[in-house]
Structure formats: structure tokens, C-alpha cells
Amino acid sequence: MGQGGTLVLDSEGLSKAVLNDDRVMALIRGAEEEDMRVVVSVLTLVEAHHRRVNGARFRWVVSRLTVEPVTEDIGRGAIDLLAEAGLHGHKYAIDAVVAATTRRAPSPQVMLTSDPEDMRMLCEGRVRIVKV
Numbered sequence: 001m002g003q004g005g006t007l008v009l010d011s012e013g014l015s016k017a018v019l020n021d022d023r024v025m026a027l028i029r030g031a032e033e034e035d036m037r038v039v040v041s042v043l044t045l046v047e048a049h050h051r052r053v054n055g056a057r058f059r060w061v062v063s064r065l066t067v068e069p070v071t072e073d074i075g076r077g078a079i080d081l082l083a084e085a086g087l088h089g090h091k092y093a094i095d096a097v098v099a100a101t102t103r104r105a106p107s108p109q110v111m112l113t114s115d116p117e118d119m120r121m122l123c124e125g126r127v128r129i130v131k132v
Contacts, residue, residue, distance in 0.1 A: 006105035007031035007038045009065070010098050011047040012114030013132050014040055017061050018053060024132055027112060036110070039066045041074075041101045043094050074100045085121040092118065099123050 007028065009017065016024040031038050045067065049058060068074075077100035082089050089096065095115065099122035102109050109127045113119045116129045123129065 003034050003036070003108065004106060005034070005036045005108040005110070006102070007036050008098065008102040008105065008109065008111045008127075009038070009040050009044065010095070010111065010113040010115070010119070011044050013112030014044055014048040014061070014065075015053075016112075016132055018048070018058050020057075021132075024112065027130070027132075031110070037066050037106065038064070039068055039101065039105060041068050041070065041094075041098050043070060043097050047094055068101050068105075070097055070101075074104065077104065081122045084124070087118075087121065092122070095119065096122055099127070102127050 013024060017028060028038055045062060074097060078093070078096035081099050082092060082096045095118050099119060102111050103123060103126060110130060111119060111123070111127050112130050112132045114132055116131045119129050
């Protein structure tokens with residue numbers, strides 16, 4: 001049995017999974033082998049989907065993930081993270097929700113992101129950030 005924990009995909013992580021990117025798919029398979037939950041925020045689905053996305057592939061990838069809702073608790077956590085980092089929700093709202101979702105997930109927490117600098121500010125060193 002593996003270590004457990006959570007692997008969270010941001011928009012780019014999900015997009016690369018939909019494109020069957022070798023590295024991202026290997027990271028997801030490795031997480032699954034370690035009994036880690038592989039998670040996306042419902043907002044990540046909205047952010048990553050557009051008309052050029054292969055809809056069938058998108059639905060298949062998402063069906064293999066745990067989709068976390070944006071609850072009031074996560075929303076309030078995102079507000080707190082923005083305040084602590086000195087960032088504005090107008091620009092960083094989705095990142096803050098993804099960070100709050102990650103920080104509330106079972107440890108160890110790993111996030112695949114294309115924006116490690118912003119996510120490091122929001123996660124305060126409590127989450128392992130992997131650039132994709």
C-alpha cells in the first residue's frame with residue numbers, strides 16, 4: 001500500500017492530462033500507485049475547457065479524478081490566503097480556490113501547476129509544487 005495524500009491539478013495540469021502529456025500522465029499514474037487521491041477543483045474544469053478541447057477525452061480524464069466543489073469553507077480559506085499573500089481576488093481568485101482546496105486535502109499534498117511562483121505564495125510552503 002502507498003502513502004496516501006493528494007495530487008491536485010491546476011488548469012494546465014488538467015489540460016496536459018487531456019492532451020495525454022507523457023510526464024503529467026506518469027505523475028498521475030505514480031500518484032495512483034501511491035494511493036493518492038487525484039483532485040481538481042470544479043473551477044479548474046471551467047478554466048481548462050474551451051471549444052478546441054476534445055470533449056470526449058476531457059470527460060474521460062475528469063471521470064478518473066475527484067472533482068472538489070467550491071464550498072463556503074474553501075471560499076473563506078481562499079479569501080484568507082489572498083489576504084495573507086497580499087493578492088487581489090480579481091486576478092488570483094481561481095488560483096486561491098485551487099490552493100485552498102489543496103491545503104484542505106489529505107497530506108502529503110502535491111500540486112501540478114504552470115504557475116509555481118503564485119502557488120508558492122498562496123500555499124506558504126505547505127504544499128509540494130511541481131511545475132508542468
